[in-house]
Amino acid sequence: VDESSKSAVPQSHPLEHSWTFWFDNPSVKSKQTTWGSSLRPVFTFSTVEEFWSLYNNMRHPSKLAPGADFYCFKHNIEPKWEDPICANGGKWTMTFPKDKSDKSWLYTLLALIGEQFDHGDEICGAVVNIRGKQERISIWTKNASNKAAQVSIGKQWKELLDYNNSIGFIIHEDAMKLDKNAKNAYTA
Amino acid sequence: DSCSNTEKKYSRDFLLKFADLCTALPEGFDVSPDIANALIFAYMGASHHEHDSY
Numbered sequence: 066v067d068e069s070s071k072s073a074v075p076q077s078h079p080l081e082h083s084w085t086f087w088f089d090n091p092s093v094k095s096k097q098t099t100w101g102s103s104l105r106p107v108f109t110f111s112t113v114e115e116f117w118s119l120y121n122n123m124r125h126p127s128k129l130a131p132g133a134d135f136y137c138f139k140h141n142i143e144p145k146w147e148d149p150i151c152a153n154g155g156k157w158t159m160t161f162p163k164d165k166s167d168k169s170w171l172y173t174l175l176a177l178i179g180e181q182f183d184h185g186d187e188i189c190g191a192v193v194n195i196r197g198k199q200e201r202i203s204i205w206t207k208n209a210s211n212k213a214a215q216v217s218i219g220k221q222w223k224e225l226l227d228y229n230n231s232i233g234f235i236i237h238e239d240a241m242k243l244d245k246n247a248k249n250a251y252t253a
Numbered sequence: 254d255s256c257s258n259t260e261k262k263y264s265r266d267f268l269l270k271f272a273d274l275c276t277a278l279p280e281g282f283d284v285s286p287d288i289a290n291a292l293i294f295a296y297m298g299a300s301h302h303e304h305d306s307y
Contacts, residue, residue, distance in 0.1 A: 078271070081261040090291050107284055107292065113268060117275035119282075124294045133291065172265060179263035225265075 078113035081180045083140035084190070085109040086119060091132030109140050116178055120171070127164040129195045137174055138190025144205070146237045151189050155209035155236040155250065157219045159202050159228055166193060166200035169226050173202055176225045183221065184214040209236040212251060219253030 086107040110116050129135060136144040145151065161169060170193050176182065177191055189205040204222060206215055215234050223232060233249030240247045284293075 078263070079261060080263075088288055088292050090287055105285070105288060107288060108279065108282055110279065113263065113271050114275045115279050116268075117271050118277060118279045121272070121276050122278050122294050123292055128294070130291060135292070175263075175265045175268045179265065179268055180260055181262070181264070 077115075080111055080113065080116070080178050081185075082178075083109055083111040084116075084137055084178060085140050086123075087136035087138060087144050089134035089136075091130050104134075104144070111140075113178075116174075120174070125167040126170050126193045126195055126200050127167050131195055131197045133195045134192055135195075136190060136192045137177065138205070139188075142189045144190060144192060146241060148189075150207055151205060151237065153209060153238075154189060154205055154207045155215070155234055155239075156203040156205045157215075157222060157232055157234050157253070159222075159226070159230075159232055161200045161202070163198060163200065166202055169228070170202055172226050173204070173222070176222070177204075181221070181225060182218055184217050187211065187214045187218060209234070209238075209250060215251050216253055219251065223253060 086109075087104055088107050089104045108119055110119060126135070138144045142148055142150045159169065173191050177185075177188065182188060187206045187208060189207055191202060191204050194201045194203070204218065206218060209215065219232055219234060222228070232253050234251040234253070235247050236250050239250070278293075
């Protein structure tokens with residue numbers, strides 16, 4: 066049986082946006098000094114079926130190596146502060162104990178590609194950062210100054226994931242200037 | 254509820270119905286070996302019994 070025929074289901078379900086998975090590989094990252102130089106686009110998808118074809122074959126956060134960063138961003142938006150669409154934005158972040166972010170990562174992806182946010186136009190994409198002691202999931206947005214939209218996204222995201230802790234929104238520009246000392250611009 | 258207005262909105266439950274139907278990598282999937290090794294769960298034919306259940 067040719068398994069590949071399954072991914073070419075005749076009646077596919079188009080998504081509102083095309084999305085691109087990006088991966089930053091820790092094994093390469095350690096050898097290179099410039100941030101982002103090991104960041105690579107993996108695949109762009111635009112249907113529900115393509116999403117699952119990729120997701121079902123990719124390691125989930127708990128199976129990725131510490132140091133790995135895995136992104137899902139709207140097509141044509143690069144997951145970098147310097148990207149013109151991200152430059153004035155910021156991010157909401159949730160933190161999870163080690164190996165506890167798989168379901169939240171999936172639910173975040175499904176909420177993004179299924180356009181479940183009232184201010185979905187404000188969203189650039191999401192990233193999961195795998196670190197030694199924890200995993201972090203962030204949603205990047207476009208216009209940090211639009212408080213109402215940011216707070217709406219933060220609140221909806223918590224509801225969708227049933228996440229009870231307080232979450233903070235950091236403006237990219239603050240993070241660039243102050244690094245870890247950047248303060249939350251908003252909380253939800 | 255999959256096609257209200259012009260926006261293609263899909264609920265989580267609706268999207269999850271397709272999870273088990275699409276198991277093969279999409280046609281044209283081609284990444285460098287270092288990314289494949291780090292990221293692809295069942296690269297080139299290995300089974301993936303570790304699939305999480307939701």
